Every structure is written in structure tokens, then in C-alpha cells.
Amino acid sequence: MRYRTLTVAAALTAASLSGVSPAAAAEATSTVTIGLNPGTTAAEAVQALDDAPGVRVLDSEPATELGAVTVTVTGDAAGALAGDPGVAYVEKTPVARIMLTPNDPLQSQQWGNRLVKAPAAWEVTTGSADVTVAVLDTGVNPVSELAGRVLPGYDFVNDDADPSDDHGHGTAAASVVAAAGDNGSGFSGLCWTCRILPVKVMNGSGEGGHDDIAQGIVYAVDHGADVINMSLGGPAGSQILADAVAYAAAHGVLVIASAGNDGVSTPNYPAAYPSAVAVAGSTETDARYSWSNHGAWVDVAAPGTNAAQSKDGSYVWFSGTSSAGPVVAGVAALVRSANPQATAAQVRAAIESTADPAGSYVATGRVDADGAVRAVKVTDVTAPTIAWSSPAVSGTPRRGRITVTATAADTSGVATVELLRAGKVIGADTAAPWSLSFDSAGLNGTQTLTLRATDRAGNTRTANRALLVDNAAPTIATIKSTVVRKRNVTIAPAVRDNLGVQQVKAVVTNGAKKVTLTSTTSPWTLKWTAPRAATYPVTVTVTDRAGNTRTLTTKVKSPR
The missing domain is CATH 3.30.70.100 (Alpha-Beta Plaits)
Structure with missing residues (x-):
């Protein structure tokens, strides 16, 4: 209908x-x-x-x-x-959306994403570029699934600013967290648009001292991480590592740590520190993988085998609690994306309180991405703010492609800013700084344009502005020329424009030479002294206030 x-x-x-x-x-x-x-x-x-x-x-x-x-x-x-x-x-009027099924080739094989109900969570959010997950590992390479979202980081193993991955473990973990989804290639991570902060704390053999790891935690906290993933650990704890995990908690950063792959109930560190979320590896039936550590000290479970991308860009299956931990880190990033105001404690509570039962090998259950995201989702009924930045309101006419800039803000995030004319969208932007443009060809006179900001909850606010548009060229009816004594020539074109002429220019050709005459005030008369008696080609160009031009060529004669 x-x-x-x-x-x-x-x-x-x-x-x-x-x-x-x-x-x-x-x-x-x-x-x-x-x-x-x-x-x-x-x-x-x-x-x-x-x-x-x-x-x-x-x-x-x-x-x-x-x-x-x-x-x-x-x-x-x-x-x-x-x-x-x-x-x-x-x-x-509620808004319904299509059920999101990523088109990544390996998505059909990613049972882990389906088990944690990631597709349902993606109906709420697929992530935010404002959320940063620090991956403390063997480094991270900016492979295709992470393209454009790997931030500058640090290498605490070699003490330099090049956190390249010389092992492959760190890149795989980062890709489980944040591989781009629905991009037609590879597989889907959990948080498609969140950013990765690479912090290299383990060497090419996959080993690292607690001192480097502790420094890496502090670095991640101080450089804007919202979530820290550590797919590393061992049976020994240390004061420096315990203090670093506490430092992260005190600064509102959630630490996710793998429980270990020894198949024992002995605590593993840093996962066993109370401020960290310890993650076990679960199977397709929510049972414990035999190699996964377990016990009351393990907080949640997550799928222990996931698609990943290695340091050379190849696609691999990544197994172990080193793979399960990044699933939980990705869910935490989605939770923060759904509610940027949620604290680390609230994100953790959302993850643990909504976990699906998985057995006694874990304290709460297997992570449920959809439940966690919806547990903190804010019911936002407040419209975003929207204001024009440019063009400014003035009597200056504009022509051709016109660029509009705006400021927009919302507590839950602005999703889109659109530009409308006569009720139709003629431009849109999905990220700040908000800049939109449209082709004004064919439009003349005062045009009312509307900026419309829509936040992530669907609330909208509009702001209107009337702009003067001129795409019509000025006219040149005739070009009169008179000659007074001593070959003084006056060129007087009859010009007209509805919104005003800005300049009249005449170019007189004298053999190989050209003489340019200009006038910026009415009456539009141009004076020139001919070097000798002759007939001279003249090109007259009229420019209006919007920059439209009209050109007419004639000849002037200077007698003896």
C-alpha cells in the first residue's frame, strides 16, 4: 500500500x-x-x-x-x-530495524558469536570509535580487519614506540576484539568500530616480565583505554602487577584477563586479582574446554575457539583462553558503546549479571553480549543539540556546490547530521566534524535549508537557515565605445544582474600584448588610451556577487 x-x-x-x-x-x-x-x-x-x-x-x-x-x-x-x-x-512511534547478519565469509562458521548472541547485541550497537581497547600482548599489526583503528602505542620489551607484533598472538587477540564486521571479507569481531591501543609487553617467544606488564597497564590507563585485554598470565603473582591492576580499577578502566590453559583450578595471575575479570574457555555446548583453567576465582566463560587474523594478515582459528578473553573484552567495549557514561564497575556488573549458566567451572556463566548491552542501554528521550557553523547568515549570495558545517552533541552520541531542502535530504554526515555539501545548480533566490541531527536513540532536532543562492549569470546587453581626442577610448558595457554586479573587466588585445581594465563600481566605464589608430579586439567579462560570469567579445576602433 x-x-x-x-x-x-x-x-x-x-x-x-x-x-x-x-x-x-x-x-x-x-x-x-x-x-x-x-x-x-x-x-x-x-x-x-x-x-x-x-x-x-x-x-x-x-x-x-x-x-x-x-x-x-x-x-x-x-x-x-x-x-x-x-x-x-x-x-x-517505535523504530524497528532489520536483523543484522554480517556478510563476512567466515561469519557462518563463527559459532562463538552466535552463542554469545552478538548479532542481537549488534542491533543495539556495533561499537564506537570513542571506545578504546588496549591489547597488552606481543604487539599488534594493523592488519586489514583492524585497518584505520590501531592507535600509536608502545613497546615495553624494546623500549621504543614501535609495538609491532613479532609473534602473532597479540594481533590475533586484537582481531577477536575488533575485526571489522559486515565488510564483505574475513570474519566479524565483537566491537566493529572500537579502536585498539597496542601495548607490547611480551617478546617474540611470547614471554614478558611482570615489570613490563605493569608498566603497560599504567601506560594504557594514562593513554585513554576504556578496557584492557591481557591474554597472558601465570601461576605466580607479584606486588607490582597487583598494584598495576588496582591502578587501572582506581582510574575506571576494566581489566579482562585470560584464566590460563593448564586445565587446573589453581589461580592464574593477573586474572585472579579481584579487580580483573577472569575468563575461562567454553565449548559450543557451554562445557569447559579440557585445557581451560577453572574454579570459583574464574568470573565468566566465553567461546574458546574463534576466527582471528594473524600478524601477516592470514585468517586462522585461534583457540585457548587467550581467545576467550578478547571475546569478553569485545563485549565490554560494546557495553561502553551502548552507554558511554557506564563506569567500569557497571560494565563488569552488566557482563556478570547477564551471563548464561555454564556450569560450576566458572563463578557466573558464559558471557551474553546482548544481555550485557541491553542491561546498560540508556532510554534516551532527549534530543541532540544542533547549530549552524557556516555559511553565516548574510546577504552574500552563493552558487554551485555549497558546503555547510554544523556543531552537534548528545550525551548518548550523535548518529547522523542531515541537510534538507523542501523536506528532502540533500546531504548527510555520520561523524564529527559535521560537514555536508550539496549542488545548488538551478537554484536561485532565498533557499531555506534545514539541519537535522539524530542521536543513537532516534531523537532528532532541527535548525533552519535561509541562504541567498544565485546560479544565474549576469547579462551584457551591449558594449558601447566612444573615442575622444588623442585616441582616448571609453568602453561602457550595459550590464545587469538581479543580485548585483561585482566587477567588469575588459581585456584589449594589441598585437601580442594584452591590456586589462577593471571597474568595481557603477557606472561600469573603462578608459584606455590606444597607442595608435587601429581596430582592437576587446573581451568584456562581467562577474556578479556570487561569482557567476558572462563574457562578450567585440571590437573598438581608434581613428587618427
Whole structure:
């Protein structure tokens, strides 16, 4: 069924052109559905709503067969229609989304992602570039699945700023955390857009001292990590390592550590420190892999075999608690993406409280990405802020491709900023700094443009601006030339432009030489003294205030 759209925003457009206040030009909008009682038409309901004080209807879509009309409004639609005998109900219109199935070739084999309900979690968030996971390991190479998201890091083994992976373990762990999903290649990590901070604390043989690991933890905390993954450990603890894990906790950074692959219940460090989340390896049936360490000191389990990318870019299957830990780190990054205000303690609580039962080998259960993400998801009903940065409001006309910049902000994050004209989207940007452009070809006169910001919860706010657009070239009707004594020539083109001429230029050709004459004020007369009696080609170019030009070629004659 095709529905007709009724546009009833004329009042808004008129107000924009007449110079509305900044507050009125940036109002929160909402979409609601109005159920109609028998005998009431959609048009009547829309008109009643638009007539209500403090409410403006921006557009409407009637669903006649269902006895309803969906409207986008500013103001309180429910309050305005309360008690209206023609209205059966008023409800905020929920948004449904397609069920996300990544198109990565290995996705069908990634039983671990399905087991932890990652696809359902991705319906809420696929991650955020504002979330950083530090991988303390053998280093991380910027392989294809992590392209553009590996930050500068540090190598505490060789004491330099090159944390390249000379083993492969660290790159594999990082790819389990954050391999790009739905990009048509390889496999899907957990947090598709989060960033990786590489911190090399183990050498090419896969070994590292507690002193380097402790320094790596402090470095990660001080360089903006939200989550630290450590797929490393051993049966011995140390004061320096315990202090470093405590340092991370005190600074609001969640530490994820692998429980170890010895198949024993003996505590492994740093996983066994209370501030760390210890991770065991689980099978497709939520049983414990025989090689996974276990016991009450192990907090959660996660799939112990996952697709990964090695240091040379090849795709491998990565097994062990070294693979399970990054799954939990990726889930933690998704949780932080869903609620940037969540503390490390809240992220941990969300992971542990929503874990699915997995058996006595682990304290809580097997991690549930969807449950953890939804446990902290914020019900956001506050619209983002949106404001124009450029072009500034002025009488200067613009032409051709016009670039618009904006500022937008929201506590849960701005998803998109769109540019609209006459209700249609003509430009969009999905990341700050917000810059949009459109081709104004064919447009002339005052054009009302709308910036619309949408946050991650679907709330929107708009801001309008009227811009003067001029894509019409000026005219040159005639070019008159007069000659006074001593070969003094006056060139006087008859020029015109609706928004004003900025400059008239004449180029006189005298053999191999050219003489350029300009005028920037009316009357547009150009004076020149001919070197001798002759006929000279002249090209006159007129430029208007928007930069449009018109050119006409003629000849002037200078007699003896």
C-alpha cells in the first residue's frame, strides 16, 4: 500500500524566511501515531494538532486503512490531543530495524558469536570509535580487519614506540576484539568500530616480565583505554602487577584477563586479582574446554575457539583462553558503546549479571553480549543539540556546490547530521566534524535549508537557515565605445544582474600584448588610451556577487 505524504510545514518555512529566533529554529521533534475514532479523518486530527498552542506539525502520513495518522511534530502531541473525542490513542512511534547478519565469509562458521548472541547485541550497537581497547600482548599489526583503528602505542620489551607484533598472538587477540564486521571479507569481531591501543609487553617467544606488564597497564590507563585485554598470565603473582591492576580499577578502566590453559583450578595471575575479570574457555555446548583453567576465582566463560587474523594478515582459528578473553573484552567495549557514561564497575556488573549458566567451572556463566548491552542501554528521550557553523547568515549570495558545517552533541552520541531542502535530504554526515555539501545548480533566490541531527536513540532536532543562492549569470546587453581626442577610448558595457554586479573587466588585445581594465563600481566605464589608430579586439567579462560570469567579445576602433 502506498501512502500519500501531506506536507503542512508552510508556517515553519515562512517563519524561517522572516528571521525566527535561534531558539525557535532549533526545536526537538518527535514522531507519534494518532489512532482515530470512527468518523474522524486524518486531516481533522492533523489540523487540530497544528492548531494546539505550542505544537507544530512538520509532516504527516495517513494510514487510512488502519484508522491512524503518523505525524512528526514539535511540542507535546499527546498532551495537546488529550480528551479529543476524535482520538483513540496517541503513542510514540517505535523504530524497528532489520536483523543484522554480517556478510563476512567466515561469519557462518563463527559459532562463538552466535552463542554469545552478538548479532542481537549488534542491533543495539556495533561499537564506537570513542571506545578504546588496549591489547597488552606481543604487539599488534594493523592488519586489514583492524585497518584505520590501531592507535600509536608502545613497546615495553624494546623500549621504543614501535609495538609491532613479532609473534602473532597479540594481533590475533586484537582481531577477536575488533575485526571489522559486515565488510564483505574475513570474519566479524565483537566491537566493529572500537579502536585498539597496542601495548607490547611480551617478546617474540611470547614471554614478558611482570615489570613490563605493569608498566603497560599504567601506560594504557594514562593513554585513554576504556578496557584492557591481557591474554597472558601465570601461576605466580607479584606486588607490582597487583598494584598495576588496582591502578587501572582506581582510574575506571576494566581489566579482562585470560584464566590460563593448564586445565587446573589453581589461580592464574593477573586474572585472579579481584579487580580483573577472569575468563575461562567454553565449548559450543557451554562445557569447559579440557585445557581451560577453572574454579570459583574464574568470573565468566566465553567461546574458546574463534576466527582471528594473524600478524601477516592470514585468517586462522585461534583457540585457548587467550581467545576467550578478547571475546569478553569485545563485549565490554560494546557495553561502553551502548552507554558511554557506564563506569567500569557497571560494565563488569552488566557482563556478570547477564551471563548464561555454564556450569560450576566458572563463578557466573558464559558471557551474553546482548544481555550485557541491553542491561546498560540508556532510554534516551532527549534530543541532540544542533547549530549552524557556516555559511553565516548574510546577504552574500552563493552558487554551485555549497558546503555547510554544523556543531552537534548528545550525551548518548550523535548518529547522523542531515541537510534538507523542501523536506528532502540533500546531504548527510555520520561523524564529527559535521560537514555536508550539496549542488545548488538551478537554484536561485532565498533557499531555506534545514539541519537535522539524530542521536543513537532516534531523537532528532532541527535548525533552519535561509541562504541567498544565485546560479544565474549576469547579462551584457551591449558594449558601447566612444573615442575622444588623442585616441582616448571609453568602453561602457550595459550590464545587469538581479543580485548585483561585482566587477567588469575588459581585456584589449594589441598585437601580442594584452591590456586589462577593471571597474568595481557603477557606472561600469573603462578608459584606455590606444597607442595608435587601429581596430582592437576587446573581451568584456562581467562577474556578479556570487561569482557567476558572462563574457562578450567585440571590437573598438581608434581613428587618427
